[in-house]
Amino acid sequence: MHVLMVAAENDALPNAKVGGVADVVRDCPKALVEKGLTVDVVIPDYGFHDLDRHSLGVVNVAFAGHMQQLEVWQLAHSQKGVRQLVISHWEFSRHHGAVYCNDEAGRPFATDASKFALFNAAVCEALLQGLICKPDVIHLHDWHSACVALLLKTDSRYNDFSTLFLAYTVHNLALQGIRPFKGDTSSLEAWFPSLGYDGQKLCDPRYPDCFNPMRTAINLVDKIHLVSPTYCQEVLKPSDPVNGFFGGEGLELDLQAAYQQGRVVGILNGCEYPGDELSDVSFAHLYQHAESALFQWMAKTSELDSAHYIAHQRVLKFKTQPFSGPLVTSVGRLTDQKVLLLCQPYDKALVLDELCQRLKQHDGYMIILGSGDTELEKVMTTVMARQDNLLFLKGYAHFVGEYLYHLGDLFLMPSSFEPCGISQMLAMRAGQPCLVHGVGGLRDTVQHLETGFSFNGESLTAQSYELITGFTEALALKNADPKKWQGICEQAKNARFSWQSVADGYLSYLYQ
Missing domain, CATH: 3.40.50.2000 (Glycogen Phosphorylase B;)
Known part of the structure; x- marks a missing residue:
């Protein structure tokens, strides 16, 4: 089985870690390889110019009304059999190597949503052109990779990939990457103006005029993974922050429906043993x-x-x-x-x-x-x-x-x-x-x-x-x-x- 993981973070690469998702994307592929799988991991290039790598080719992506040129790279040395890929574009590296950006009040996620939408479009185009090998499973991580599911399932350009098995890991349901459908430079119709989509599946339940990447992936993929059994049950209930309970964060109805369909699983993340060896613990x-x-x-x-x-x-x-x-x-x-x-x-x-x-x-x-x-x-x-x-x-x-x-x-x-x-x-x-x-x-x-x-x-x-x-x-x-x-x-x-x-x-x- 060949798995392609798509994520925003990967601690196998320097300065590509912010949270726990980076540890998962670093460690889990190695365990899968030990089980006999072939695993590729792709993230944006945040400025990894000093890495030993070679170009797999260039993709041209129609994005936000312009043709954008992006380059796909493979690191020269795999990590315990895991092929490490990055996609470069000036938009990914112009923030001094930062993985995420903070936007002004009133436009949450604006910069990051545009950046990751472009990255996702490049992943799909690289699959289409064969620069990234067609896998048996595409494993998406959090809202940053949700537009891969959107494009593969709704854009006729990718009809040959529409039946690919999609798995989606929710690392943190509180961050959903919500942006408007239109009327903003960082919006779904600004990024993909010719895309036909079912707004009822993609909209945010609380803000119907907004596109919710997290909800989009939940409704389009084949399997949804919550990263612990208890959290898997908690997200099926509505949040009640006044009383200190944080559950489905507005997506509990979608998760309940997916759970009843047998599409939701709770699998606890892991840890590497032994850990870092310190020469002198003092x-x-x-x-x-x-x-x-x-x-x-x-x-x-x-x-x-x-x-x-x-x-x-x-x-x-x-x-x-x-x-x-x-x-x-x-x-x-x-x-x-x-x-x-x-x-x-x-x-x-x-x-x-x-x-x-x-x-x-x-x-x-x-x-x-x-x-x-x-x-x-x-x-x-x-x-x-x-x-x-x-x-x-x-x-x-x-x-x-x-x-x-x-x-x-x-x-x-x-x-x-x-x-x-x-x-x-x-x-x-x-x-x-x-x-x-x-x-x-x-x-x-x-x-x-x-x-x-x-x-x-x-x-x-x-x-x-x-x-x-x-x-x-x-x-x-x-x-x-x-x-x-x-x-x-x-x-x-x-x-x-x-x-x-x-x-x-x-x-x-x-x-x-």
Whole structure:
């Protein structure tokens, strides 16, 4: 079986990772190859000029009223049998290597939607011209690849490919890439003015005059994959954000219909074992890498960012005045999905303040690594200024994250929803138990009082209370019963979520 994966991210290539989808697109193809499949992966070329590669040819694509010329490249060296492809065009690389762009208020996804629509059209044209070999299965990832399904199923130019088996993985239903049907330079009819389509299948349920790529793929593909069994059930229910539940995000009716048709499967993502081998797992190296990252971030602007300044002062404090108690860690993007509960009000401050105060009772401290939403970054910075046992590193640095996984005592992941999650698997792999909200993939990977700790709650207030309670109880257990704590650490380290089992699931349930 030959599979073509189409995605926006791929951590097999340098600087092509933003979130967990990059890990999936890097690791899962290797497991499929081990099962005897042939796998090609294609993403946009974000400026990979220094890679050893050769051209497969040029495609000319009618897009937005003009003929666009794009080049298809193959990397010279495959990754464990996986053929790596990129498609280059000035539109993909003009944002200084950034995978995604932030648009002005009122035009969400505008730049990225146009960019990925062009990329998708180039993939289809490369298939038509034979520059990309015709596969048995095309595996699309998230809304960024949805226009491949749209074009293959509705554009008569691709009639010979209309029966190709299409699998679609939803990594995060909260991001759907919604754009207008028309009336904007970044709209479906602006990109493909001659395309005939059924608007009832493509429109957003909440905004009928808008094109919804996520919904389009859900309605057109053969199989839909949610990245954990629990998340697969959650998305069949409507979201209720006021009470802290995030489910179908407006697409629950489409997913219910697909589920009844047998087109929806829930397969948990995997993790590689062993992970990165660190030569010296020490706090000295952690602080060295943290300082180095801070200096690099500071150097990007002429004005000193207060978050970086306070963080550097805090690193110096941690180095010279070490704590005797536990280290609580957190690594991930700063989004409402990840930190909404930490930012809830509690006793004239925030939940995060309360966690720091309770941690201080054990002479413990917390390190948070991540960036994302500007307002949430400000919240983290102001809490760091108030709590002297909190270090917030605003950015991402690979080795800082790896040291935090290995050196931390308790990993904090209180996501309001989590399709699968990778950070908890990486922490567990390193023997660090996690405190998680019992939703989505977190529920499927962390077993309370066996491999970690979990909490629940029927409202935001209840979830905030249960988070603080669970945090307090976990710290108390570590202090009062070291033997049981060590047992939890060992069970976390021995838990396995292998890509081999994921590949088996794909072959049995997703690719047929």
